[in-house]
Every structure is written in C-alpha cells, then in structure tokens.
Amino acid sequence: MTHSLPATQGPPLAVSGIEKRFDGFQALKGVSFTIEDRGVYAFIGPNGAGKTTLFNCIAGRIRPSAGEVRVAGRDITRLPSHRRVHAGLARSFQITNLFASLSVHENVRLAVQAHSPRRVVNMWRGRDTLTDVGARTDTLLARLMLTDKQAIPAGLLSHGEQRRLEIAMALAGDPRVLLLDEPTSGMGIDDIDIMTGLIAEFGKSMAVVLIEHNVRLVMKISRSITVLHRGAILRSGLPEAIAADPQVRAAYLGAAA
Amino acid sequence: MARFKSSAWGLAVAIALVALVLPLMLPSYALATECLIFAMAALGCNLLLGRLGLLSFGQAIFFGAGAYCVGILSLRFGTGIVAGLLAATAVSALLAVAIGWLATQRTGVYLIMLTLALSQMFFFLCYAAPDVTGGDNGLMNIPRPNLAFGGHELLSLASPFAFYVFVATICTVAFYLMARLIASPFGATLEAIRDNEDRAVAIGYDTRLYKVIAFVAAGAVTGLAGGLYALALKFVPLANVDLAMSERIIVMTILGGTNALFGSMLGSIAVVVLSYVLSDIWARWQIILGALLVAVALYLRGGLASLLDKAVARANEGARP
Ligand SMILES: Nc1ncnc2c1ncn2[C@@H]1O[C@H](COP(=O)(O)OP(=O)(O)OP(=O)(O)O)[C@@H](O)[C@H]1O
Ligand SMILES: [Mg+2]
Numbered sequence: 001m002t003h004s005l006p007a008t009q010g011p012p013l014a015v016s017g018i019e020k021r022f023d024g025f026q027a028l029k030g031v032s033f034t035i036e037d038r039g040v041y042a043f044i045g046p047n048g049a050g051k052t053t054l055f056n057c058i059a060g061r062i063r064p065s066a067g068e069v070r071v072a073g074r075d076i077t078r079l080p081s082h083r084r085v086h087a088g089l090a091r092s093f094q095i096t097n098l099f100a101s102l103s104v105h106e107n108v109r110l111a112v113q114a115h116s117p118r119r120v121v122n123m124w125r126g127r128d129t130l131t132d133v134g135a136r137t138d139t140l141l142a143r144l145m146l147t148d149k150q151a152i153p154a155g156l157l158s159h160g161e162q163r164r165l166e167i168a169m170a171l172a173g174d175p176r177v178l179l180l181d182e183p184t185s186g187m188g189i190d191d192i193d194i195m196t197g198l199i200a201e202f203g204k205s206m207a208v209v210l211i212e213h214n215v216r217l218v219m220k221i222s223r224s225i226t227v228l229h230r231g232a233i234l235r236s237g238l239p240e241a242i243a244a245d246p247q248v249r250a251a252y253l254g255a256a257a
Numbered sequence: 258m259a260r261f262k263s264s265a266w267g268l269a270v271a272i273a274l275v276a277l278v279l280p281l282m283l284p285s286y287a288l289a290t291e292c293l294i295f296a297m298a299a300l301g302c303n304l305l306l307g308r309l310g311l312l313s314f315g316q317a318i319f320f321g322a323g324a325y326c327v328g329i330l331s332l333r334f335g336t337g338i339v340a341g342l343l344a345a346t347a348v349s350a351l352l353a354v355a356i357g358w359l360a361t362q363r364t365g366v367y368l369i370m371l372t373l374a375l376s377q378m379f380f381f382l383c384y385a386a387p388d389v390t391g392g393d394n395g396l397m398n399i400p401r402p403n404l405a406f407g408g409h410e411l412l413s414l415a416s417p418f419a420f421y422v423f424v425a426t427i428c429t430v431a432f433y434l435m436a437r438l439i440a441s442p443f444g445a446t447l448e449a450i451r452d453n454e455d456r457a458v459a460i461g462y463d464t465r466l467y468k469v470i471a472f473v474a475a476g477a478v479t480g481l482a483g484g485l486y487a488l489a490l491k492f493v494p495l496a497n498v499d500l501a502m503s504e505r506i507i508v509m510t511i512l513g514g515t516n517a518l519f520g521s522m523l524g525s526i527a528v529v530v531l532s533y534v535l536s537d538i539w540a541r542w543q544i545i546l547g548a549l550l551v552a553v554a555l556y557l558r559g560g561l562a563s564l565l566d567k568a569v570a571r572a573n574e575g576a577r578p
Contacts, residue, residue, distance in 0.1 A: 083457060098456060123437065123438045127440060127441060127444065
C-alpha cells in the first residue's frame, strides 16, 4: 500500500532558522539545513546538544519558537504531528515508545492502518479484514525480522527487537523522510550490525535522518555528517572531513572532559 | 466468554438469552425492563472506560437528555415512539459532540473533572428551565405510544410484557452494534489510544477525533436508554440528570467489568436487583453497594464478567478428559 503523495518539486526535507527556548534556556539557536536527495544523513553531537529537540520540532511534537520546516516543498511548520505523518514524515523515538500491551503484529498493523483513514472509521468491518493492510503488515514484519515474534505483546520483546519494531512502525506509510533517534542505543554488537545494514537499505529509497552516537556506524553508511553543538550546527560535510576536523574533535573532547 | 468477545453474534445471542431468562427470575417485567435499559446506559460507559480508558462523569447528561427528549415529544407533540426514540438518540449524540469536544481538550484527571463540571452545569440548566423540563417536579403523565408505522398500529406497548419485549429487542441490537464497532478497525484504534496515545499520534492518528467519535457512540446509546426509561416510568424525574445517575452508570460499568461488553449487562442487573431487594429492608443499602465496589476494585479487576470467564474456563477444564 504505497500511498500516493502529491507530486511536488522541493527537496525531501528543508529546515530553516529553527529556534527553541525552554523557559530561558535556548536549546536550539537557529538551525538550518536541507536534504536534497535519498540517503542516510547523520546528526551527531554531545549529550544535550539539542538533537532530539530538533527532531521534535521537525516531527511536530513540540512547536519551535521560530523557523520553518518543509517536506517535499510543503510548509508543515504549523501542522499537528499526526498530519505530518501523512505528509510523508515518519520517526522513531530515542526512548522506546510502543503499544506495550498489544501484540507485535497489532503494533505494526495499527501503523499501517493509519494510512487508510477512510476505512478506519468504517465501523462495519472486522479489524483483520483489510487484506492490503494485512499484507503490508506481513511485509514489514518480515523486513524487520519480527515475523516469529508477531504474536507476543510488544512489551515482552528484547530491547533490540523493540528498536526494530519502532522502525517497522515508522516505515508503515512508506515515508519520504525517516527520522531515527539513536536506533542502536543500548543494543548488543550483533543487533547493531543488523540495524546498520537495515538503515543503509532504507537510505536507498528515502531520506533517512539519523541521530547516532556510534561514530563508527555513522562513518560507514552516511552521505554526510552534521555536528550539532550547544543548539547550533558546528560543522556539516563528508564523513572523512568531519572525522578530521579539529573543532569537532574539540567539541567532543570538551564535552567528555 | 472468549468466543463471545470475538463474535458480535455470540454477544447478541447471550444478551437475548439473558433477556429471555430475566423475567423468570425477577418479580416483575418492570424490574427486568429497568435492568435492560441500564445495561444499555452502562454499555456506552463501557465503550469509553473499557476501550479508551476514559472515565466520564457526564453520562447522566446523555441519559437525561434522551429521557427529556422523548418525554417532551410524546407529551407536547404526540410524536410516535420510533421517531421519539430516534430523536432522543440523535439529540444525545449531538450533545456528545459538544461534551466530547470540550472534555477531550484535556486528558487524565482533568478530563474527568471536565465531565463532572459539565454534568453539574447540565443539571442546573435543567433545574432552571421548568418550562421545558418540569424543573424539580419533572415531566409527568407521559403517554407511551404504541408501535405504529404509516398510521397503522403494529403493536400495543401498553402491557408491561409487550414493552419488555420491545426494550429487549432494542437492547440486543444495541449490544450487537457496539460489538461490531469495537471489533472494527475503529475499535482497534481506540485500544491503541488507550495503550499509548502519544504513539498513536506519532503513527498518524488524530486521536482527539477518535475520542470524540467514541463519545458520540456512547452518548447515542445512553440517550436511547434514557428515552426508553422515560417510556418505562411514564415520568422523567430531574434525578435522571443528577450526578448520582452518572455515578450509578459508572458503578454498573465497573462492577460488571470493562474487558467485555457483556459485563455491562451483569453490572446493570447486579445494581438494579440489589437496590430493589435492599432498599426495602435497609435505608442505607447503598453502603453494601459501595462495599461491593471496593471488593471488585481490590480483588476482581475484571468485574463480574471475569468471574463468569473463570467459571467457564473451569467448566471447560473439567470437561476435558
Ligand atoms: N521539555 C524540555 N524542557 C526543558 N528543557 C529541555 C526540554 N527538552 C530538552 N531540554 C533541554 O534541551 C537540551 C537539549 O536536549 P536534547 O534532548 O535535544 O539533547 P540531545 O542532543 O538529544 O541529547 P542526547 O544525546 O543526550 O539524547 C538539554 O539541555 C535538555 O535538558
Ligand atoms: Mg536525544
């Protein structure tokens, strides 16, 4: 069920002049960037740099104090979160956020079902009779290697599996832009390798914006790396250039000290 | 029970069976009628509390509005019974749009407080408009029209038995429709919102809209129940819109259990029969009801329906070789 988005010109994601103040504390100080094409675009930066806050502003969870967000040329700055999903913007959360008491299958099925809203309010059908929703659900479960686990409650999955379920749900509507907030946090080494492969895969068909502390992973799969530091962009460029940049090293060391 | 939960037909059959047996066990059709009417009122509350986790103290608004609607139409305009009940359902549904829209501006405790405040406002509104509602005295001597279609009388509802059959039919259909609703994709979405509203928003659901629609469905069935209650008593007391009425509906819902719709039937029967039996022997009978509710809250989270569930499971266990 690839839902058809209106044909538009603009780049997948364009963010300009985003500022966010939390009573007195300026968490974002005018962040601007444009993503022109598919691929994996990484955002790194020390703890508290404002990475998650930036995602929240883009996804609509919080309102920026100033600035503008465009998806495929469309201004979505004032759209509520749930409508941004239908504009082609999907996200996963840094802190696992699932329907813990519902089955893995139902978690994904609900995410897929959200993309056929007219049939959701049809009160005369069984919930499992939407065959295309079922087919898409099965595809996503298989792609994220969760088919074997589909019957158990999401809350009982292992940490790594929960992170994958997060992403299966985000992919449900075949988004143009996928925001992933530390998808490998707390994962074991095997799970990290699987996840790295998957993210690289997604980058072939959509723009993936990736917040990640694992620099080795980021170096391997990103088209570009942007360094956020104290609410502003410090540097942005090719992975090799960023890795060699003395100011970036100083920011990280400064934060570690 | 598990089978009944998944099948709307199964629930309809169960409700019809209860309706068949109930008059045999109770002293009057009037009492059995009251059980079925309040089962429908609790059904609306069950949708909100069981599927969405929303506790509404505003259910008396819908119940009372339905009752006033039928009362006024029947008394002043001689409206037929079907038109009167349809109007009661529609008016309550419309009120539920407003109440739902206002109450769902907030969540959690604040939502509960909003329904409570709106319920109080509605009570005083009805109290202060005696020209419409009869105020403190209520609406008296409401005629109960016979069932007619296109000027032809189909069925006299004058006898308690005939009216009971009429109510039982409507009640069965109401439970069937509600079961269809919660088994649909819409019902699945309500469960998602109950589990994690934040996540439901993040995957693209306009959760407030879903909550308001749920309020409308709950308001409609509760208003229909109120309309039937006016015809059952031939009287619309101000007590219909009292806070105590909202409490009564909530108590039935929680006592019966919210995991299954059938619980609303059990809760209604328990409260109606208990208040009938006890009010004669002891003026403070509500204390016993309170104690029962405490026991359910502490030891039987699934309500009376879960007791039935366990009994069925045990019987199946015993039947197996
Ligand atoms: N709702 C809020 N109210 C007040 N301050 C906030 C709020 N959310 C975030 N902050 C502050 O904004 C700053 C940026 O936080 P943010 O979560 O965006 O950092 P981050 O870059 O994602 O960090 P991490 O790598 O630890 O996840 C922090 O100092 C944080 O304390
Ligand atoms: Mg963060």
